Amino acid sequence: MDAFYASVEMRDHPDLKEKAVVVAHDPRKHNGHGVITTANYVARKYGVGSAMPAMRAVEQVPKDQLVFIPPNFEKYRQVSAQVHEIMHEVTDQVESVSLDEAYIDVTQNKLGNYSSIELGNYMQQKIFKTTKLTCSFGVTYNKFLAKMASEYAKPFGKTVILPEEALNFLAKQDIKKFPGVGKKMQETLRSMNINTGEDLQKTSVQTLIDRFKKMGYVLAMHSRGIDLSPVQAERQRKSIGKERTFEPSIFEEQAALTQLRKYSREITEMLKERNLQAGCVVLKVRDTNFYTITRRRMLKKKTQDPRIIYQEARALLEREEDFVTRGIRLLGVSVTDLEQEIYEETNLFSTL
Structure with missing residues (x-):
């Protein structure tokens, strides 16, 4: 994706299009602290880029041009999930590197007998139509060159490197x-x-x-154009969970519930990052005598909602209230019956 976080913000705030947009906390309001998450192409003309101290933007960009926007990773994850949906329409051989970057092996694909260039064009245009954001892609014979190719003609670029052209x-x-x-x-x-x-x-x-x-x-x-690393598609996980051993053990219900809330939030973040929903909540409890039980509850509807995960985990714990009396040495929550939403296949040229 092209200047991903900044592009999302400009899409949502069109009046910023001509401004130097820097996604970071304004260092003038945070005692000079802060690091740039990303910057749009206007800001980059002033030598400002990601991973730089935010104060560099203050020093290098004219005051009337500079706009700081605090990062909103929840929003960026949602957009990233949309992009991943489109990639998975083409193939499940997708190796996500970050929210805005992925390697894709299209040797085999779901849409038919199309060239890698046609598939790249399809995804680029479908992503723009769906998200109103631009991306760049590189087509070649290995991952290292593909990354260089995708960077070569940004923004909204496409670069093809044939084997005989690589050196x-x-x-x-x-x-x-x-x-x-x-x-x-x-x-x-x-x-x-x-x-x-x-x-x-x-x-x-x-x-x-x-x-x-x-x-x-x-x-x-x-x-020399050599990179033998394959595209490593993420395997479907059977469960996602969090647990912790306590020393000293927990003897108060509210302390246990606080942990359940924390686990529920963290599990939800992992579900969203992987674009998964859960259909079952599992509670694991161990007392001070190392007696361990697991209890599970199927949900009426698959979810990513931390409140539902917490409520179900709490209900399971309340059925085992004597554990709190005896002392909880280990407490854990996990979710299973995971499912990634299935999307209808689309004719390759229906959105071109």
Whole structure:
């Protein structure tokens, strides 16, 4: 996704389109503290980017142009889930890297006999139609090159790197474009007179290993267009849960209920991140004598609601009230019967 968090905010606040939007807490209101989560392309023209101290934006962007927006990760997760739905229309071989980035293997796909470029175009346009946000994609033969390709023509770009073009493409790239090459490594490479992919290609593998160990080998392989890591699709989890052992043990009901509320919120966050709903709540309790029970309750309707998870867990605990009297050594909540919403397959060109 292109400048994802900032783009979501500009979509929801069109009057910010021409402003330098920085998603971060305003450091002028937080004693100079704060880190930039992301910045839109207007802000980037002033040299402002993600992971920088927020004060840099204050120093580098004209005051009348700068807008700070506190991050709203709940909203970003919801939009990310929409994007993942569209990817899963095409294939379940999706490796999510973050809320705004994923690798997709379309060797086999759900929509038919279409090229990877056609599938990329389909997803790009469907994402824009659904979310009103732009994304960029790269099509090539391995993950490392796909990432570089997706960054190459941002925003709203598409880049195809054929196997026979890879070495020439990489040769022209500045070393800062290579994933995994941070500022300190850049400085060391430049001190070795290595500034481009071509310079990396001319440097012996052993020289890079001697200087950078394992990362040197990876960089040598990447500069030669080699990356053997597969797309690792996340397997469907059978359950999601939280538990904790207490020392000293819990002897008060309210302390136990506080833990159940905390678990319910945390489990809900994990469900939302994976776009899953749960159909069963499971309570696990162990007393000071290490006697352990598990109790479960099926829900009438699958949910991501922390209040429902908490209410069901509480009801299960109240049926075992003698545990509180004896002392709770371990308390846990999990959810099972997980399900990802199924979406209708769409004709590839129906939204083009």
